[in-house]
Amino acid sequence: MSQALTRYHALFESLRSRRVKPKVPSGVDMAFGRVLMRAKNRRINIPWLRDQAQQIDLLAPEIRNCSDGVLDEHITRARELFVRGRADEESVRRALAFTREAARRITGEEPYVVQLMGAMALYHGRIIEMLTGEGKTLTGSIAAPLLAWRYRRLHILTVNDYLAARDAQSRGQLYRRCLCDVGAIVQETEEHERFEIYAKPIVYGTPKQITADWLRDQIRMGPVNTPWTGRQSLMAGGRSGGPMIPGLHAAMVDECDAVLIDEGVVPLIIARSRREHDMAQVYRDAARIAAKLDEGPDYSIEHVYRRSELKRRGQHRARQMFDELPDSIWRATRRAEELVRQALVARHCYTNGRQYQIVDGKVMIVDEYTGRFLADRSWEHGLHQAVEAKEGLDVTADRETLARMSFQRFFRSYPFLCGMTGTAADATGEMESVYSRPVIVVPTNRPVIREQWPMRVFRTQESKWRAIAESVAELHAKGRPVLVGTRSVAASELISRLLESIGLPHRVLNANFDKDEAELIAAAGYGREHGREASITVATNMAGRGTDIKPDDAAKKAGGLHVILTELHGAKRIDRQFIGRSGRQGDPGSAQIFVSLEDELVRFHTPRLARLVSRRVAATDDELPTSSHAWLFRLAQSRSEKRDRINRASVLRQDDWMDKYLPGH
């Protein structure tokens, strides 16, 4: 009986949160909505937060003197208030003071006032910007119990499985002291364990895991969209076993700009293979035809949109080749041309070492934003197969999508959402319009003293790489640790070879070499000391998020960690994120960006201007003056940001259209 009730309850919760549909305003409504939201939220601003945090700080001496028993008593009473929904400003302040004290007693670190400000902002559903090393984890963990009390269940989303497990472990004691059980969902968690873990008040996990579980629930339970179908599925409950995730209540997202924005529209797909028709030969034929066509007269490629178009001559030639092929699919011209176009895109827009990497005869997708492999993921609608065919690998079977969800859509279904990141300010507009979450920039505990050296602009890639190697050598000689950031695996390997050739010892961190990541990151901050050389680390974006490189004393003395960015990223935030590896917590440090006119960014987004500029400078000039060329790169970057923004908006619109007009969702 009680089990049935629990299940019914879980289902009810699940249904309720499924039916929460955030509104997507558009046009004037959106602008108006943003103004309205700002007006509504203007009370919670930096001075108010500081005032609150200071009041909490004043409570500290009193609480510090209580015994453990009294503290527990206080916490229990505070929880009561929150669970019953009776928490007022005063009780929020007191509760935060208790969790702060509990954190101090358990871990020994006492949150600063700025961290209290952050926690307060989180409690009020803000996206907070806190720089790296300012103690985001601690900030989150003192706010988390309050949210778990108030919203019954809290999902804390971390960047990767490792962090989820680590935080659940290291913060577990604190949460349990605050009467919240905690669990972590990682790749390896068995399914039956998941049911139990999701039932806990605080759940750690990566967005991918939780979204995927949510999707699996949906597949298992069928379309649950009305109370009626809900009851039906409950009656058939014996079969489906009810939902795994008992509803979405509240979420706290770490590195939320990465999750909500950069990866916001990358769909998470649950698919299964289809084996009805062996398409391998078809993809190989398409790749062969694509190889025979000439770029220019036969087809054109739009790199920015990853699209190709067959011209008249190309169509004609392709059709002749279709006629020689036996498979019936080539008789349907439109479908056949589509296959060829796809093969062309696979050929020109996807390159080994950038978008993917061949590992053990398989195509592994490299995540553009984190630089890591996306295991078990594949591109949709035959693109994956087209890439496999191009590389001459075994062509896997077509997969069909069973369910699909983008983070953008998923996180909008949480009734309560807050987040933390090092770089939120740049994304304020989108956070406000898409997620209706205001952004607050929390001041740093200690001022940042990192030096930003001027950007260096080169005409060719070659001269850029040479200059980077020279710069690394120079800094290395001074005994400073250097971190070289690249956009792709291929680039990281290129600079690695270059450094090797001039005899500089270094270590590479990319999707291919991610085994000793933790050790490598720990060593990345070493300066020259007792005969040990200062470290040189070449890394893809893997080192960009959630990694904490601590320079040792020798390094600090030499000037701290120096970060070199070998290319501008598609969004300014990602650059900032990577540069933020140095100069943490008031440490010394410096950073410099190297770009060239042959970089992908300017080639794709400002092709004409880039050509114009490179034609204007003399062929002998390798390095170009920064002041007169930086604008081009900034323009390209802002164009790229804008394109992504439009893309995300259009995906959102499509999703909403589907929700509104398709039956059953």
Place this chain on the structure above:
Amino acid sequence: MTAERPTFSPFWHRVRAMTPRLRPQVQITRQHYRGMRWHVAHDPTTNQFFRLSPIANEFVGLLDGTRTVEQTWELVLSRYGDHAPTQNEIISLLSQLYNSNLLRVDHSPETEQLLGRGKERTKKKVQQQAIGLMYFRVKLFNPDRALAWLEPILRPILNPVGLIAWLVLLIAALATVLPHWGELVNGFGSAVAPSNWGWIMAVFVVTKIIHETGHGVICRRFGGQVPEMGVMMLVLLPSPYVDASACWAFESKYRRMAVGAGGMIFELFVASVAAFVWTATRDTGGLTHQLAYNAMLTSGVSTVLFNANPLMRFDGYYILSDLLEVPNLMMRSTGMLNHLAQRYIYRIKNATPPSSVPGEQAILIVYGIGALIYRLFLFVSITLYIMGQLFAIGLILAVWTASMWFILPVGKFVHWLATSPQLAEFRPRAIATSLALLVAGTLLVGAIPMPDHRTAGGVIESDQTTSLFFGADGFVTKVHARPGDFVKQGEPIITCESPELVAQLQLADAMLAEARSTEQQAVAKNETAGAQVARGRVEAIQAQITQARQRAERLIVRAPFDGVVVGNDPANFVGSYMKEGKDACQFVNPANLRVAASLTQSEASWLFELPHDQYSVEMRTLSQIDRFIEGANIRIVDAGQRELRHQALAYSGGGTIETEQQTDQRSAPQAKQHLWWVYVDAKDASQLVGGSAPGERVRLRFTLPSKPWLTQWVDRLQKAIQGRVTI
């Protein structure tokens, strides 16, 4: 170039496992449009329609509630290959059917969604009503029972024979009425008199109810349901309507057209009957006569202006749409024009036209342009008319309509420009194109000086004008010259005869003879005194005769100098008795001709502002419309006066000046407004003389210094309002 149709959709998983089917009550009928077969799905319970292509129809037909969407799609794919719908097309088809409540998706009840969609629809309806304030409609009741009773009664005549009988009746009615055309036109004045307003309203309502009954009856005749009747506002005039949309599902286009025409057929039937009544009661007059007239007027006018007019969305539009076999004519023609703009101005390569059949495209383009021009025309004329009558209401209506018809589309256009994903790749170019067009348009209208012409009506007159009078009482017997004829000095123009004068002369002659003989007798008798007296008498009689001869001479009106007859046509006098001193005609000297034009105050204002050398004038006589005469020496008579010197300039004489009702035929007509007279000479005097005669009407065309169109329009609008508005 065909637009890209990707086979796969990323959202396919959301529909692939569904097992939908059409709701059981949905009926599908076949229709043909321009040689293409289509299928119309119709749910009689909700009166929702959806048009399916043959392949879509087959797809929908294959959905039987057990097959999944994916299986069905694969079936269709294997049958039609390239022609099969893509996944995206299937998704949009399903969503459209579903949102029209034609598709049942699960076996579970979907009350909530049904209600939700119902609410959405109501909201949309309200929005549409707000936009079309001029065409507001209110639902009243379900007329089905009444029609079910009426239709069997009328059935025997609802057939081709009935139609022919109706046509015969219509022609007969026209034949009876036409001979009395003048009377018909005169009747208009009394029809719009305030005393008749109530009657005309009543007749209007009755004829319109009959009109709507016509739609309903014919719709039922062919098996359609008519679920709704109500009242709608038709440009501020309440008018009944019925919902005969059930006919959209009729297979035969002629039946659909018959339903569309039904209203007009019934209404014109009433009008024909009224025509007979009107003719029959012509002599007696009275209320019956007036009511019959009202019926003819309301049905005739509303049929011509609204119902039969295909450019507005009334009966004629639907009939035309069916006749041409182009469904959704209005919307798609707008879409077609949009498409042309997208394709050729914005160069969007993958824009899809609403139709790919060339014949249909041509129809859409022609209709689209026609409707656009008509809409503009209607807007301007209705607004100006209402503003002339009731300035405030006119202004509100004008602003409202302008915002709905022009500002709203402009807003939509800006929105499209700013957000359309179609433009994603070349938005800057599109914005630049729009700005360039805007700038070009603004320059063209607001900055580039354009020739500014003003026209006015005038009359040729001479500065040496004489009135000719009849010199003696008499009957006019012969006219030698008509207006415009040239007459040499001394030659006769009018000959009169006076029997009285002749008798007088004969009497005088007799008396003279008698006097003479008396004189001779006296001389013979040598009666000196008597002879003296008789001589005196003879002399007196002789003087009398001379006088009478002179008068007889004056019976002939002669030209006082070489000149031209103008003004009244003396031929009108033939046979009548004219008293001495009465006006015979005007006579002018053609050597000194000039043109006199009259301008109202608002028309003439520029004349006072501009110096003489800033404008020029060209003239054309109506008899030789292709010959331009350059004007010179323009003189303005400053003082405004109301007397109209030439009948030809008044409305009644074919001119443009409104005159007061004349009480005294003899006095010159009075204009309603003060007039300013402008005299213009021909630069080459011979041009006016040769061929053109004084009294002839002339069009004057003033060429003002070039001004931008915008300034000209504002100028003219101001004048139009100045002239009309009574606040």
